[in-house]
Amino acid sequence: MPRRFRSAYAIVLLLSLCPVVGHAAQVSVAVAANFTAPMQKIAAEFERDTGHKAQLAFGATGKFYAQIRNGAPFELLLAADETTPAKLEEEGAAVAGSRFTYAIGRLVLWSAQVGVVDDKGEVLRRGTFAHLSIANPKTAPYGAAAMEVLRKLGLADPLAAKLVTGENIAQAHQFVASGNAELGFVALSQVWADGRLTSGSIWQVPADLHAPLRQDAIILAAGRDKPAARALADYLRGPKAVAIIRSYGYGL
Template sequence: MSLCFRLCSWRRWLLPTLLLALPWAGGAQAGEARVAVAANFAPALRVLAETFEARQGGRIAIVVGSTGKLYAQIHHGAPFDALFAADERRPALLEEAGCARPGSRFTYAIGRLALWSPDAGRVDAAGRVLSEGRFRHLAIANPKLAPYGRAARQVLEARGLWQALRPRLVRGENIGQTWQFVHSGNAELGFVALSQLRQPGRAAAGSHWLVPQALHAPIVQQAVLLSDNPLAADFLRFVQGNEGRAMIASFGYQLP
């Protein structure tokens, strides 16, 4: 057993016992799996979990956050059973550190970035609104914590607009908060996940630009099993099956 695995195991099982006051502390109850998920994938994961629970029983307890913060919590002992990240780097790091079950990491989706405004006609089909500057605030997720925020910065850099627009940026902790900034009117437009605009049965109003993937690094989203919880393992197998993949695609994600 590696030193990294021993350290991670100590953090995951002993530390939560000492820190029960923290919101994520305490392991899953019998018949329950605690699943951490990046904010962009939370709506899709809830639908997947509801379908899985109805078929198999048990409970999938979902905790939503930015990939960066969830990674830090897991690394410091948060007793999650699985992680659905918005990138491939953090799951790989957890696997390397012995905090994940070997061979469990897989790509579940390729994310798409969109520039969105609730106002019809504000965002054109080529994203020229960014250079025209007809807005006061532009929302993006924190590039240091959220892969979608990092992709948004790459788009602005590719367009030569990063420095010019920095004073107008409103940064969300995760892509969910970024969507709220735009939806509430605190920013006229913002970079969000396409999945937030294409939820089954609820099309988002307004206007958007589907950002060409050539303008940013691929948003490869991976999941990994963090414990021996059999319910969590079964849930990850369900997500990888044909039905799970079809549900993911219905939210606007590309499939690997």
């Protein structure tokens, strides 16, 4: 190919790539702590497939609500419940009609040690442990669900002195993983991957012992005109993200 044609071809190729690079953007996402591992995988695939980058912050849904109402510039919220996104939508702090359920969470009682937790959760009644870890029920939906389970089992008062409260579900899990608590209520996604338990022993809490852990996402006011926020919301409902979500034990 003559040099002048090669040069022209290079210019055309460069110009054709410019719109793709120019449209790549970043979206700031507040993510419920229980969804840390799957969201990290989803964000990597999202960036690979779209060019957009997701900047992730993980924490308790209740704390994110307070931060958002105080002006935190998050553009998308992935909550651990359905109540918080609905409330933000009603208050005008989120884009009306953008709310959807991205996962159904599952609560489990977990010990890092094999054989400590039986498959019926009877270890709770035996009380042969010093500490039971839960997330803060005031700010973390999984913590609220854990307290609901204890109340329904009639164990909230008998076990009150043994409770160790983490700021969020990630810290509740860390208390058990580090051995500071023999067992604790955590999200199945934290101890489950690719269809199997990653370590220790669990009791999968029956769904009728607590309110459903419907986890909703919503585009926040700061993301209203941000294509990357809309793109990630759509991506979460696509086949690649759904497969990742299911692999961590979530329902859909």
